[in-house]
Amino acid sequence: xxxxxxxxxxxxxxxxxxxxxxxxxxxxxxxxxxxxxxxxxxxxxxxxxxxxxxxxxxxxxxxxxxxxxxxxxxxxxxxxxxxxxxxxxxxxxxxxxxxxxxxxxxxxxxxxxxxxxxxxxxxxxxxxxxxxxxxxxxxxxxxxxxxxxxxxxxxxxxxxxxxxxxxxxxxxxxxxxxxxxxxxxxxxxxxxxxxxxxxxxxxxxxxxxxxxxxxxxxxxxxxxxxxxxxxxxxxxxxxxxxxxxxxxxxxxxxxxxxxxxxxxxxxxxxxxxxxxx
Amino acid sequence: xxxxxxxxxxxxxxxxxxxxxxxxxxxxxxxxxxxxxxxxxxxxxxxxxxxxxxxxxxxxxxxxxxxxxxxxxxxxxxxxxxxxxxxxxxxxxxxxxxxxxxxxxxxxxxxxxxxxxxxxxxxxxxxxxxxxxxxxxxxxxxxxxxxxxxxxxxxxxxxxxxxxxxxxxxxxxxxxxxxxxxxxxxxxxxxxxxxxxxxxxxxxxxxxxxxxxxxxxxxxxxxxxxxxxxx
Numbered sequence: 001x002x003x004x005x006x007x008x009x010x011x012x013x014x015x016x017x018x019x020x021x022x023x024x025x026x027x028x029x030x031x032x033x034x035x036x037x038x039x040x041x042x043x044x045x046x047x048x049x050x051x052x053x054x055x056x057x058x059x060x061x062x063x064x065x066x067x068x069x070x071x072x073x074x075x076x077x078x079x080x081x082x083x084x085x086x087x088x089x090x091x092x093x094x095x096x097x098x099x100x101x102x103x104x105x106x107x108x109x110x111x112x113x114x115x116x117x118x119x120x121x122x123x124x125x126x127x128x129x130x131x132x133x134x135x136x137x138x139x140x141x142x143x144x145x146x147x148x149x150x151x152x153x154x155x156x157x158x159x160x161x162x163x164x165x166x167x168x169x170x171x172x173x174x175x176x177x178x179x180x181x182x183x184x185x186x187x188x189x190x191x192x193x194x195x196x197x198x199x200x201x202x203x204x205x206x207x208x209x210x211x212x213x214x215x216x217x218x219x220x221x222x223x224x225x226x227x228x229x230x231x232x233x234x235x236x237x238x239x240x241x242x243x244x245x246x247x248x249x250x251x252x253x254x255x256x257x258x259x260x261x262x263x264x265x266x267x268x269x270x271x272x273x274x275x276x277x
Numbered sequence: 278x279x280x281x282x283x284x285x286x287x288x289x290x291x292x293x294x295x296x297x298x299x300x301x302x303x304x305x306x307x308x309x310x311x312x313x314x315x316x317x318x319x320x321x322x323x324x325x326x327x328x329x330x331x332x333x334x335x336x337x338x339x340x341x342x343x344x345x346x347x348x349x350x351x352x353x354x355x356x357x358x359x360x361x362x363x364x365x366x367x368x369x370x371x372x373x374x375x376x377x378x379x380x381x382x383x384x385x386x387x388x389x390x391x392x393x394x395x396x397x398x399x400x401x402x403x404x405x406x407x408x409x410x411x412x413x414x415x416x417x418x419x420x421x422x423x424x425x426x427x428x429x430x431x432x433x434x435x436x437x438x439x440x441x442x443x444x445x446x447x448x449x450x451x452x453x454x455x456x457x458x459x460x461x462x463x464x465x466x467x468x469x470x471x472x473x474x475x476x477x478x479x480x481x482x483x484x485x486x487x488x489x490x491x492x493x494x495x496x497x498x499x500x501x502x503x504x505x506x507x508x
Contacts, residue, residue: 005301006301006302006305007305011300011301011304012351012353014304014305015304015348015349015350015351015353016353018308018312018348018349019349019354019387020411021312022311022312022315022349022415022477023411023413023477024411025312025315025316025443025490026315026477026490026491026492027410027411027473027490027491027492028442028492030410030411030473032411033411055308056305056308056309056312057305058302058305058306058309059302059305115313139408139409140408142408143406143407143408144407175441175442175492177472177473178473195445197445199312199313199316212316213442214315214316214317214442214443214492215316215317215442215443215445216317216442216443216444216445217442217443218442
């Protein structure tokens with residue numbers, strides 16, 4: 001595209017983000033401040049993820065973009081078109097064919113492989129923010145590894161509901177040190193963070209923070225001995241592919257209470273249906 | 278007259294510090310290799326770019342570390358250069374190609390260029406603070422050799438055994454036998470005690486590159502072999 005640098009961002013901005021990314025990888029789970037730029041889309045639409053993707057993407061990379069697991073929803077389609085226009089890269093919906101996957105709020109069901117990079121869009125990177133509004137205080141809490149308050153929050157869930165009621169953006173501890181917000185992925189996806197062979201990068205555009213989980217890194221979901229971490233399960237199976245072990249979306253089909261459950265990961269569901277057919 | 282000018286051009290061309298032919302795409306390609314090296318500590322990668330001129334003392338830098346400089350440095354970064362690498366030609370090339378500021382104060386450096394021979398554990402590089410651990414110096418070190426054993430074979434008899442983030446089990450990396458190499462790895466092994474403060478290191482040997490970030494646990498293979506013998 002004429003008039004723009006490859007992948008939209010100018011080279012100096014990319015270098016600044018690249019240097020921050022290397023520090024993020026070196027200190028897994030630590031939120032590195034970076035000079036976030038205004039992107040041609042509003043905050044909340046993945047400007048953090050887009051800036052990271054723009055900084056790592058090459059002309060020969062194959063890009064996949066998903067929004068809540070789906071390749072065909074608004075956010076995914078618009079970001080995919082953005083990079084087709086400003087970088088001219090090849091895109092795909094197949095998880096296995098992609099080199100870089102930008103994601104909003106899901107980790108693909110298909111296991112990732114070494115060499116792939118997963119870029120998460122993060123709205124609020126600070127896991128302690130709803131407990132402690134001051135950035136200065138939360139930064140100090142991370143420095144002192146003062147995370148007791150997070151366990152108190154989970155305990156309050158147990159006291160009130162009898163179980164840990166947090167179902168998404170479930171806090172994790174990375175490599176035994178930093179407590180990290182895995183972005184609003186369902187806690188169903190948390191086990192996929194642990195020891196994943198792919199590199200995982202997280203970008204928050206409005207908050208101007210990025211962080212990373214290198215491949216094969218220990219990632220534990222916070223829990224208690226007598227209330228161990230558990231993922232969601234359903235009585236239903238996917239109405240389209242019959243999967244009984246994927247994350248399901250509930251879809252309302254009419255105004256008479258009709259509903260169906262389908263895989264949130266469209267590529268996974270379509271691949272399964274193709275194999276069955 | 279013409280002949281004299283041609284001769285002069287010929288000689289200076291050998292002394293030219295090369296830039297990136299295609300800055301946007303070359304730096305992206307090199308960055309992904311550097312990112313891969315830091316994400317999976319101890320793995321080797323070869324950077325494809327023209328080597329800097331083979332003139333002492335700065336020839337020790339090698340193509341890989343020069344590629345890192347061209348990819349990551351710009352007018353927002355400060356670079357510290359060890360005395361045994363320093364030359365007016367390197368300073369001029371660094372300033373010309375990147376616009377980076379050269380500093381004499383290691384504590385203010387974003388990047389430090391050094392060799393294993395000149396590594397001094399007492400040099401006060403920035404290690405960041407507990408609240409901002411990212412504000413530390415990244416060491417770019419020219420080392421004797423780079424050999425690794427991705428299988429993390431138990432029979433490795435030299436080098437350093439790495440584990441931690443980016444490494445499935447363990448991986449053995451050998452950067453050389455010199456006293457400087459040993460001092461450097463001992464210093465990097467000390468990162469764990471001060472984590473999240475610490476030094477991140479990128480090693481270069483010719484066009485080959487490897488990295489050890491501060492998150493990596495480092496143990497000497499020899500020390501382990503010794504302790505097994507005594508057992």
